[in-house]
Amino acid sequence: MKANELDQIRSVIKTNKRADLIFALAGFLALMVGVMAFVTLFGEMLANGWERINPDFFSNFPSRRAANAGILSAWVGSLLVMLVTALSAIPLGIAAGVYLEEYAPKNWMTDLIEINVTNLAGVPSIVYGLLALGVFVYTFGFGQSILTAGLTLGLLILPVVIVSTREALRAIPIHIREGAYGVGATQWQVVSDHLVPYATPGIMTGVIIGMSRAIGETAPIITIGALTFIAFLPPSPITDTAPFLNFEWLFSGFTVMPIQMFNWTSRPEEAFQQNAAAAGLILVLMTLMMNAIAIWLRYRLRKSISW
Amino acid sequence: MNSIPATTVVSDRLARNVQRNIRERAIESILFGAALVSVLTTLGIVWVLVSESLNFFEHVPFSDFLTDTMWTPLFSEPRYGILPLLMGTITTSLVALVVAIPLGTVIAAYLSEFASARVREIVKPFLELLGGIPTIVYGYFALTVVTPVLQAIYPDLPGFSMLSAGLVMGIAIVPYISSLTEDAMRAVPMSLREGAYGMGSTRFQTAIRVVIPAALSGVLSAYILGISRAVGETMIVAVAAGMQPNFTMDPTEPAQTISAYIVQVALGDLPHGSIGYQSIFAAGLSLMLMTLLFNILGHVIRRRYREAY
Amino acid sequence: MSTTEQNLPVKAFTRDFNFYYGSFHALKSINLPVIEKHVTALIGPSGCGKSTLLRSFNRMHDLYPGNRYQGEIVLNPDNTNILDTRVDPIEVRMRVGMVFQKPNPFPKSIYENVAYGLRVRGEKSRSMLDDKIEDALRGASLWNEVKDRLNQPATALSGGQQQRLCIARCLATDPELLLFDEPTSALDPIATANIEELVTQLRDRVTILIVTHNMQQAARVSHYTAYMYLGEVVEYGITDEVFLRPKKKETEDYITGRFG
Numbered sequence: 001m002k003a004n005e006l007d008q009i010r011s012v013i014k015t016n017k018r019a020d021l022i023f024a025l026a027g028f029l030a031l032m033v034g035v036m037a038f039v040t041l042f043g044e045m046l047a048n049g050w051e052r053i054n055p056d057f058f059s060n061f062p063s064r065r066a067a068n069a070g071i072l073s074a075w076v077g078s079l080l081v082m083l084v085t086a087l088s089a090i091p092l093g094i095a096a097g098v099y100l101e102e103y104a105p106k107n108w109m110t111d112l113i114e115i116n117v118t119n120l121a122g123v124p125s126i127v128y129g130l131l132a133l134g135v136f137v138y139t140f141g142f143g144q145s146i147l148t149a150g151l152t153l154g155l156l157i158l159p160v161v162i163v164s165t166r167e168a169l170r171a172i173p174i175h176i177r178e179g180a181y182g183v184g185a186t187q188w189q190v191v192s193d194h195l196v197p198y199a200t201p202g203i204m205t206g207v208i209i210g211m212s213r214a215i216g217e218t219a220p221i222i223t224i225g226a227l228t229f230i231a232f233l234p235p236s237p238i239t240d241t242a243p244f245l246n247f248e249w250l251f252s253g254f255t256v257m258p259i260q261m262f263n264w265t266s267r268p269e270e271a272f273q274q275n276a277a278a279a280g281l282i283l284v285l286m287t288l289m290m291n292a293i294a295i296w297l298r299y300r301l302r303k304s305i306s307w
Numbered sequence: 308m309n310s311i312p313a314t315t316v317v318s319d320r321l322a323r324n325v326q327r328n329i330r331e332r333a334i335e336s337i338l339f340g341a342a343l344v345s346v347l348t349t350l351g352i353v354w355v356l357v358s359e360s361l362n363f364f365e366h367v368p369f370s371d372f373l374t375d376t377m378w379t380p381l382f383s384e385p386r387y388g389i390l391p392l393l394m395g396t397i398t399t400s401l402v403a404l405v406v407a408i409p410l411g412t413v414i415a416a417y418l419s420e421f422a423s424a425r426v427r428e429i430v431k432p433f434l435e436l437l438g439g440i441p442t443i444v445y446g447y448f449a450l451t452v453v454t455p456v457l458q459a460i461y462p463d464l465p466g467f468s469m470l471s472a473g474l475v476m477g478i479a480i481v482p483y484i485s486s487l488t489e490d491a492m493r494a495v496p497m498s499l500r501e502g503a504y505g506m507g508s509t510r511f512q513t514a515i516r517v518v519i520p521a522a523l524s525g526v527l528s529a530y531i532l533g534i535s536r537a538v539g540e541t542m543i544v545a546v547a548a549g550m551q552p553n554f555t556m557d558p559t560e561p562a563q564t565i566s567a568y569i570v571q572v573a574l575g576d577l578p579h580g581s582i583g584y585q586s587i588f589a590a591g592l593s594l595m596l597m598t599l600l601f602n603i604l605g606h607v608i609r610r611r612y613r614e615a616y
Numbered sequence: 617m618s619t620t621e622q623n624l625p626v627k628a629f630t631r632d633f634n635f636y637y638g639s640f641h642a643l644k645s646i647n648l649p650v651i652e653k654h655v656t657a658l659i660g661p662s663g664c665g666k667s668t669l670l671r672s673f674n675r676m677h678d679l680y681p682g683n684r685y686q687g688e689i690v691l692n693p694d695n696t697n698i699l700d701t702r703v704d705p706i707e708v709r710m711r712v713g714m715v716f717q718k719p720n721p722f723p724k725s726i727y728e729n730v731a732y733g734l735r736v737r738g739e740k741s742r743s744m745l746d747d748k749i750e751d752a753l754r755g756a757s758l759w760n761e762v763k764d765r766l767n768q769p770a771t772a773l774s775g776g777q778q779q780r781l782c783i784a785r786c787l788a789t790d791p792e793l794l795l796f797d798e799p800t801s802a803l804d805p806i807a808t809a810n811i812e813e814l815v816t817q818l819r820d821r822v823t824i825l826i827v828t829h830n831m832q833q834a835a836r837v838s839h840y841t842a843y844m845y846l847g848e849v850v851e852y853g854i855t856d857e858v859f860l861r862p863k864k865k866e867t868e869d870y871i872t873g874r875f876g
Contacts, residue, residue: 005696012737013507013706020509027417030410031430037478038437041448048451095341096491103335104342117345122532122602123595124539126566127352129573130591135354138579155348163347187488188334210437216441219541219566221586223573258443258542265546273451280444291439295432424681498720502782504679506733506789507710516732519724 042284048278057278061231062260066271071279073230074260077146078215080234081256084150085157085214090207092154093161094196097203100162102191102242103208121159128156129223137224144225146234147250152220157210164206168199201301203293212290216283218258228265230255257283356595359588366582378552378568382587387586389446389593390581391552395469395562396594399544400537402473402558403480407537408530410477411484418485419492420514432488438482449475454547467561478541478572484533491525492503492518528609535601539594541566565594627652627690627793627823628673633687633699635668635677642668644847645687650793652692655815655824657838659831661870665734665828665847666740667717672796673698673825677707691792710737713786714795718802719778721770721785726762726814729770729781733789755821756784757814776807780814787822794818796826800833810836831871835859843867 060070100117104110132152142148172195180190196203234252237245255263257279264276318366364372367387375388414434418427454471458464464471495518503513519526541564549561563571570586577583628650636645643665647851650656658666668677671696675698677683688697691711698708713733721729730749731739739745749766753759758780762773779799786794796815800808815824815837828834834841835855842852843866851858862868 009707009737013509013704013710015704015738016509016512016736020511023511023514024412024417024421027413027421030413030417033410033435034414034437034478034481037448038433038440040452041440041444044448044452047445073485090346092341095338096345099335099342103338113342113346116349118343119599119602120348122535122605123352124541124566124598126539126569127356127591127598130569130588131348131352131355133573134359134407134588135351139338155344158345158348188331212439216439216443218383218441218571219545219772220442222570225573258441261447262443262542262546265443265450268317276447276449280447283441284444287439287441288436292432292467295435295563447714496720498716498718499722500787501676501679501714502720502722503732504712505674505676505709505716506736506785507706507708508736509706512736516735517722523723 040112040280045277045284048274049279049281052274053281061264062229062255063231066275068271069264069272069275071257071260071282073233074255074257074279075282076233076252077230077301080146081149081153081221081254082211082215084147084250085153086207086211088151088154089157089161089210089214093207093210094165094203096158097162097165097169098191098196101166102187102195111262117159117162119284121163124219125156125217126212126219128152128228129220131155132220143251144253145251146254148224149221149226149256150205152224153214156217156220157214158217160206160210160213161203164209165199165203168202168206169195170202170240172198172203181202201297205298205301208290208294208297212287212294215290216258216287221256221259226255226259227253257286349505352595356588356592359585360592362460363582363585363589366585367589376554378563380583381572385582389565389590391554392565392568392590393564393593394554394556395548395552396538396564396566396597398556398562399469399473399476399540399548399564400534400559402470403476403537403540404530404534406474406477407480407484407533410481411529411533412488412526414481414485415488415492416514416519417487420518421508434482434485438479438486440479440542442479442542443546445475445479446450446472446543448546449543461559464559465549465561467547468559469544469548469562470558472544472546472548473558475547476537477538479534479543480533483536484529487529487532488522488526491522494525496519524608528605531601531605531608535598535605538601539566539598541570545570564589569594624654624698625652626650627790628689628691628825630669630672631690633669633672633685633689635665635672635686636684637668638682643672646849648849648852650823650825652823653820654839655753655819655826655837656840656842657834658825658827658842658844659829659870660844660850662681662829664844667797668847669844670797670825670827672712673793673795674709675699676714678705710789711791712793712795713784713789713791715779715782715797715799716779717798719775719782721773721778721781723769723771725767726770726773726781727766731782731790732785735876737789749784752784752788755787755818756780757810757817758784773805776803778808779803779807779811781816783811787818791822793825795824796824796828798827798829800830808833814860831859843870845870 057070058075059072060068061072095152100110100113110230129152132148136142136148136151137144176194176198177190185193206305230253234249234254235246237249260281261283263277264272264279372387372389375386376390377386377388378391379386418430422430449471453475454466454468457471499517499521500513502518508516544564545567548564548567550563550567551561552568553560553562555562568590572583572587626649627817630646630648633643633646634641645670658669671677672685672689676682677685685699689699691698696703721730727749730752731745732747734748747819750759753762758777761777770778773781800811803811812833815826817823838855840853841855841858843850845857845866851862851864858867859871862871
């Protein structure tokens with residue numbers, strides 16, 4: 001190679017590297033846009049809503065006067081709705097995931113279910129609200145209740161739970177199954193004694209991500225006709241007379257955190273915007289915490305795999 | 308040919324344990340039932356949307372629905388043209404995609420081809436957290452932060468605008484697009500990268516000329532699934548884009564999207580069975596068909612053109 | 617300019633070259649010449665480090681974290697130590713081409729695959745590209761098979777054709793040194809014969825360093841052979857000498873199949 005050819009190559013490399021550097025900068029800037037958005041969003045809510053966060057805010061009902069308004073009915077409502085969601089989506093999702101991964105024969109029915117799960121994951125959440133309005137509220141007569149909302153969100157996060165269950169089961173190597181069958185276990189014993197327990201951290205990751213999505217969902221709950229101004233609590237699930245359990249709360253009217261925030265956001269008064277910021281802050285902290293737990297769980301899972 | 312002894316059925320003894328057999332079958336049926344719930348959900352959605360829409364179209368001519376340029380179902384002289392809502396949906400989605408596709412692609416390429424493992428391990432969870440923020444919070448952000456900032460630049464911008472809602476919606480779907488795109492790029496085998504690097508390519512040349520073309524189907528399907536997300540997104544547009552149907556594609560104007568209309572009606576107190584009640588199902592059916600189209604397209608592209616590396 | 621005993625010019629050589637994968641010492645003080653316009657073969661049992669050594673010649677190991685070079689690999693005529701931290705790996709790779717174990721055509725047309733290296737170098741003139749691509753494809757004995765379908769995707773070619781395309785891809789940029797990493801291990805016997813034939817044709821024009829797991833192949837195509845074992849060069853010499861009159865007992869055992 002002659003010296004001038006080498007020089008030529010070097011100048012080409014110099015040009016190429018400039019493009020490389022510019023792109024690396026673009027990537028960094030793009031990331032910074034995300035970081036900036038998050039920082040501004042969080043900072044604004046903190047600056048605007050921080051002074052509203054005090055014990056009264058958690059123990060007051062909403063009110064016409066912004067300074068007296070609180071989120072008591074909203075957080076209690078969110079808690080109860082999440083309870084119904086968890087109780088419906090977790091068992092259903094795990095069972096469906098186990099069926100598809102461990103039992104399902106290769107046939108058109110299985111294909112149909114799989115395509116269906118994939119497509120459901122892409123259905124806009126507001127459409128689930130319409131489903132609930134038509135089916136749960138009017139056809140089943142559950143009304144605009146905690147039960148309706150919980151089941152709706154349960155269906156909404158079902159694909160997340162199913163997919164994470166399947167992935168967790170798929171990660172268990174075949175020799176674990178063979179080992180269990182080898183000592184005479186039935187299929188259900190293999191599933192219940194080995195596969196599901198070993199897959200639990202992976203399933204939990206999906207469940208938490210699903211729940212964190214459900215807790216922030218607004219559109220489907222508005223669609224079923226949940227009221228935005230609720231100044232009472234549902235009947236207590238525990239009573240002091242036998243049988244000590246009461247299921248009336250399932251059919252009670254309710255509101256939830258994101259709806260409360262939506263209600264305050266859509267009011268023109270500055271004071272209500274403060275309430276919205278405070279409610280948003282609590283909502284974001286809740287979802288961040290749940291997501292962080294899920295990410296940490298997955299991180300630990302990846303580190304500790306030792307099949 | 309009756310010389311084959313019956314004992315060839317090896318598992319006969321096990322099969323005779325009737326009780327266990329029944330129990331195993333019963334459990335399988337229960338699990339199958341759980342899997343069937345997802346199919347029932349789809350059937351439920353289709354049934355609700357179609358049956359209520361059919362009721363709606365008994366009162367409203369289908370041609371009016373598709374061609375009328377006014378949507379005023381709650382007025383005393385109702386008009387039922389979906390076009391204004393459709394244009395609101397398309398415009399906000401376009402604004403969102405103009406933000407989300409370049410940002411998402413650049414971030415994905417950066418993470419997949421440039422960033423060190425350490426940077427990736429910090430950035431990916433962060434993006435995931437960003438994607439997990441409830442959309443109502445993004446809506447609040449659009450209304451109280453982004454709109455005032457935009458108004459400082461364009462003083463004529465109204466308090467509600469498709470621009471503001473679309474921009475924030477774009478930010479909200481960046482994590483979704485970047486994560487799908489990065490998955491597609493990381494699935495490109497190292498041997499192709501080695502081929503490119505082996506000839507003296509820079510990381511940028513490798514990413515643009517080899518990795519992205521190789522991952523094209525995955526990248527395109529990420530974009531299409533992103534479009535579907537934007538079309539179905541509700542709370543950001545309901546809060547920040549306004550609640551007036553507006554026959555325009557000018558992003559600096561306020562307008563209502565299909566999803567925001569459903570929210571608006573649901574917030575009111577329309578009697579079950581009224582035409583206003585039915586109209587949200589017709590709107591929902593339109594929305595469902597649009598997202599379904601994009602979802603199917605996205606999955607078909609990914610499946611059919613899955614690269615044979 | 618350095619020369620060997622026979623006074624042949626040396627295109628590249630290693631001097632006390634060591635390589636580490638993390639804490640694993642994969643190559644141990646390698647001293648190996650690569651004679652200009654000849655074929656040098658690296659043979660040895662799997663895991664002996666022959667591919668690791670080959671990949672060091674165009675700094676492929678830089679792509680992965682935790683790898684460490686020590687010592688020198690010198691490229692002539694400019695007597696550059698390509699492992700020097702001041703030397704740009706991209707420049708090294710532009711001068712030293714590489715053909716991989718499995719054919720790895722880019723998911724582009726046949727034409728664009730061969731044009732790739734030229735485009736990376738900023739070449740835009742269509743007529744210049746056309747000429748160089750035809751030359752390269754002829755050089756890789758592929759021209760007659762693909763000249764009518766240059767715009768078809770490269771992935772539609774057979775495995776052997778793909779590998780010759782990868783060779784053409786390198787030839788288009790006139791590399792000073794061409795590295796072959798077991799280029800026929802993924803191919804059937806006929807395609808293998810074609811590639812060997814090609815290497816024989818190229819050996820008077822290009823300097824070639826080839827790793828092969830197939831001893832007959834080394835004997836057929838190379839002028840010089842280095843036998844490696846456990847990260848060291850056990851024996852290096854003219855191919856016929858190494859195969860017919862090995863000086864070391866280990867080499868003889870490996871070549872005669874008594875290895876292990």
